Amino acid sequence: MSLPEKYKKPYESKDVESVVYKRExxxxxxxxxxxxxxxxxxxxxxxxxxxxxxxxxxxxxxHAGHALDVTLKDIIGRYxxxxxxxxxxxxxxxxxxxxTQVVYEKKLEKEGxxxxxxxxxxxxxxxxxxxHVNKETVTSEIKRIGASYDWSRDTFTLDAKVVSGxxxxxxxxxxxxxxxxxxxxxxxxxxHQTSLSDVETDKKEVVTTFYTFKLGDFNIATxxxxxxxxxxxxxxxxxxxxxxxxxxxxTFEAEWVLGKSTFTVIKDDSIDPEFGTGAMTITPWHSGxxxxxxxxxxxxMVQLIDDxxxxxxxxxxxxxxxxxxxxxxxxxxxxxxxGLLVDKDENYKTIVPVCYKCETLIEPQLKDQWxxxxxxxxEIALQASQDGKLNFISDQYRKTFEHWMKNPIDWxxxxxxxxxxxxxxxxxNKGTDTExxxxxxxxxxxxxxxxxxxxxxxxFSSGQWPIATLGFxxxxxxxxxxxxxxxxxxxxxxxKWVPRMVIFGxxxxxxxxxxxxxxxxxxxxxxxxxxxxxxxxxxxxxxxADEFGMDAxxxxxxxxxxxxxxxxVSNEKVKAYKKFVNKLWNIARFVLENTNEEDDNFDTTIDxxxxxxxxxxxYEITKNLDNYQLHLASEELYQYVWHEYADVVIEEIKxxxxxxxKKVLRYLFKQILIVTHPFMPFVTEEIWSDFADVSxxxxxxxxDWE
RNA sequence: GCGCGAUUAGCUCAGUUGGUAGAGCAACUCAUUUACACUGAGAAGGUCGGGGGUUCAAGUCCCUCAUCGCGCACCA
Numbered sequence: 205m206s207l208p209e210k211y212k213k214p215y216e217s218k219d220v221e222s223v224v225y226k227r228e229x230x231x232x233x234x235x236x237x238x239x240x241x242x243x244x245x246x247x248x249x250x251x252x253x254x255x256x257x258x259x260x261x262x263x264x265x266x267h268a269g270h271a272l273d274v275t276l277k278d279i280i281g282r283y284x285x286x287x288x289x290x291x292x293x294x295x296x297x298x299x300x301x302x303x304t305q306v307v308y309e310k311k312l313e314k315e316g317x318x319x320x321x322x323x324x325x326x327x328x329x330x331x332x333x334x335x336h337v338n339k340e341t342v343t344s345e346i347k348r349i350g351a352s353y354d355w356s357r358d359t360f361t362l363d364a365k366v367v368s369g370x371x372x373x374x375x376x377x378x379x380x381x382x383x384x385x386x387x388x389x390x391x392x393x394x395x396h397q398t399s400l401s402d403v404e405t406d407k408k409e410v411v412t413t414f415y416t417f418k419l420g421d422f423n424i425a426t427x428x429x430x431x432x433x434x435x436x437x438x439x440x441x442x443x444x445x446x447x448x449x450x451x452x453x454x455t456f457e458a459e460w461v462l463g464k465s466t467f468t469v470i471k472d473d474s475i476d477p478e479f480g481t482g483a484m485t486i487t488p489w490h491s492g493x494x495x496x497x498x499x500x501x502x503x504x505m506v507q508l509i510d511d512x513x514x515x516x517x518x519x520x521x522x523x524x525x526x527x528x529x530x531x532x533x534x535x536x537x538x539x540x541x542x543g544l545l546v547d548k549d550e551n552y553k554t555i556v557p558v559c560y561k562c563e564t565l566i567e568p569q570l571k572d573q574w575x576x577x578x579x580x581x582x583e584i585a586l587q588a589s590q591d592g593k594l595n596f597i598s599d600q601y602r603k604t605f606e607h608w609m610k611n612p613i614d615w616x617x618x619x620x621x622x623x624x625x626x627x628x629x630x631x632x633n634k635g636t637d638t639e640x641x642x643x644x645x646x647x648x649x650x651x652x653x654x655x656x657x658x659x660x661x662x663x664f665s666s667g668q669w670p671i672a673t674l675g676f677x678x679x680x681x682x683x684x685x686x687x688x689x690x691x692x693x694x695x696x697x698x699x700k701w702v703p704r705m706v707i708f709g710x711x712x713x714x715x716x717x718x719x720x721x722x723x724x725x726x727x728x729x730x731x732x733x734x735x736x737x738x739x740x741x742x743x744x745x746x747x748x749a750d751e752f753g754m755d756a757x758x759x760x761x762x763x764x765x766x767x768x769x770x771x772x773v774s775n776e777k778v779k780a781y782k783k784f785v786n787k788l789w790n791i792a793r794f795v796l797e798n799t800n801e802e803d804d805n806f807d808t809t810i811d812x813x814x815x816x817x818x819x820x821x822x823y824e825i826t827k828n829l830d831n832y833q834l835h836l837a838s839e840e841l842y843q844y845v846w847h848e849y850a851d852v853v854i855e856e857i858k859x860x861x862x863x864x865x866k867k868v869l870r871y872l873f874k875q876i877l878i879v880t881h882p883f884m885p886f887v888t889e890e891i892w893s894d895f896a897d898v899s900x901x902x903x904x905x906x907x908d909w910e
Numbered sequence: 911g912c913g914c915g916a917u918u919a920g921c922u923c924a925g926u927u928g929g930u931a932g933a934g935c936a937a938c939u940c941a942u943u944u945a946c947a948c949u950g951a952g953a954a955g956g957u958c959g960g961g962g963g964u965u966c967a968a969g970u971c972c973c974u975c976a977u978c979g980c981g982c983a984c985c986a
Binding site: 580776836855 | 915
């Protein structure tokens with residue numbers, strides 16, 4: 205046959221990629237229903253193989269890490285599909301409640317606006333529109349990577365079916381006694397005006413001053429004097445013999461910030477006698493630990509600092525001062541003037557919690573919030589892991605998972621933001637002593653009930669993602685595809701996301717949502733630094749693909765990246781695989797120039813050393829794909845294609861282009877296309893079209909692996 | 911403080927039940943228009959962080975130390 209013109213010049217990825225993706229997409233074969241319909245012989249009786257894709261936040265462009273995520277899943281998915289399984293890679297996107305709201309607030313800030321004071325519905329509408337524009341960008345970028353996702357099942361976390369299902373889950377959990385509302389210490393961000401879960405806070409080391417003040421017969425040490433204004437309990441360890449003259453419950457009068465006041469001595473063994481002076485006063489409203497002590501002994505709690513970080517009425521003349529800055533200075537000044545400052549250490553290092561988005565100091569606040577009781581849920585998740593129902597591809601993450609499940613903390617699922625799924629709860633006399641609540645989709649009778657304005661923590665909905673995307677537990681898709689086979693996502697989601705999906709899966713469906721858990725590492729820049737917008741080192745997979753081709757980028761992300769390890773991405777590495785793609789292109793040219801369809805009837809029963817060698821390589825590649833060792837599989841492939849097939853097989857055969865040799869050449873090359881396809885779908889599918897009639901869905905996408 | 915990783919060629923990293931150290935990139939020598947210069951052939955480069963142990967045999971298993979990274983929790 206005559207050589208198609210395109211092979212007379214180097215491979216042009218840009219010309220090919222969009223054409224190939226459209227060809228594959230339009231075949232409908234990314235949809236498992238179409239696989240069965242179009243190729244019943246191969247797929248009608250086969251099992252399903254499903255992976256729910258992590259929903260990327262619909263609030264921006266993709267970075268190289270997303271490309272790694274998509275590539276890994278797509279390679280496995282394409283491989284399983286060629287093996288004859290009904291593959292479903294289910295895409296979606298996440299409204300990413302707090303994350304998106306933060307991004308949008310920054311936009312508002314730039315425009316000189318603020319969400320505070322905006323009409324709730326209006327704000328929601330604006331963020332919705334913003335998100336939808338971004339969602340389209342994200343979707344088109346994922347398609348560029350070559351994702352063989354079933355877009356007909358694309359799901360958004362704010363789709364009506366997801367919203368109602370998530371709300372139903374909340375109602376069910378309440379009925380099962382797993383939800384409670386209560387005043388409890390919360391992580392409060394005074395900038396964003398919302399509470400956050402523990403995984404949404406970061407730790408920051410600060411150097412501050414550690415003060416010791418005299419309080420009656422006690423010396424009290426603190427790094428946060430401003431919280432001490434209204435303290436009235438002194439806590440010491442029961443066995444501390446320095447304080448034996450006071451018994452638990454004894455009271456004494458002493459001079460303090462706002463004048464003379466009465467203090468009560470509390471003995472509690474959670475105090476470390478070695479730390480500071482072994483005595484402390486407690487501020488239950490603004491400290492989790494203090495709250496625990498106060499709750500245990502039934503002590504009074506007062507709010508000293510308001511939601512904006514300023515002193516409340518109880519601070520008397522200090523009311524309205526910003527607590528952590530002028531407030532602190534003022535308190536130190538007052539106590540010093542009274543001669544109560546005993547000591548100060550100005551080089552005290554401590555770690556404080558900050559908002560993971562804005563680094564504002566988290567001020568613990570007692571708030572009425574919705575909490576999920578985690579203990580029993582964590583226990584079943586731990587059990588599932590210990591029973592071997594979860595297969596962590598790199599076992600280090602099992603330990604992390606189980607550690608977390610052994611130390612569950614009740615989960616605050618209320619957020620004081622509009623961008624999210626509304627909590628189906630209603631209040632009567634909210635904020636008063638006679639407050640009542642009702643949980644349900646519609647308000648009870650009577651017009652005194654008002655809707656809860658809070659929304660769910662975004663992880664409350666994404667935790668249900670494997671079930672929600674399949675239409676919840678009573679749908680056909682659920683029965684057909686649940687439990688899924690693979691959860692592949694970033695290692696940073698081991699806390700935020702993975703355990704919650706396991707828990708919800710076990711709770712709602714009584715089965716783990718997936719068996720294999722592949723946690724990939726982070727994509728780093730060429731210097732090994734984490735990519736971030738502020739550092740300006742974010743690499744766009746689209747830009748890299750424009751320069752080197754998407755197949756090259758996919759290979760560069762996979763080769764040498766052992767599961768769970770971070771991977772530096774450099775232009776040099778992508779460039780190296782661009783050469784590999786071109787090599788394949790030129791091999792195709794050679795094979796097409798020297799063989800034709802008549803050479804297709806190779807008898808595979810004939811002994812041939814080249815065929816034997818290939819079989820061994822294919823066996824290894826298959827084994828490594830089955831074990832999710834993609835870094836090994838891809839490297840073997842590279843070595844074989846370049847240094848065996850091109851350097852040895854072609855070189856040998858071109859000296860003797862016998863009919864027999866041509867058949868071997870052609871047969872092996874078609875096999876190579878099959879094995880290479882999951883890794884480099886674009887160039888292989890394009891070359892395939894010169895070896896087969898692709899007009900009737902005879903795509904490389906659905907060729908038999910075996 | 912607790913936990914988890916990492917330490918292998920100049921650089922970036924592989925090395926799957928213990929069996930004579932691998933790749934890509936870079937650098938070096940040669941080939942000079944070949945299916946492919948986005949090329950081919952070849953050579954060079956590592957006492958596998960230090961120390962100890964188990965074993966016939968250790969990059970691999972155990973102990974210990976050092977350095978780096980990450981996670982969790984911090985204490986007023």
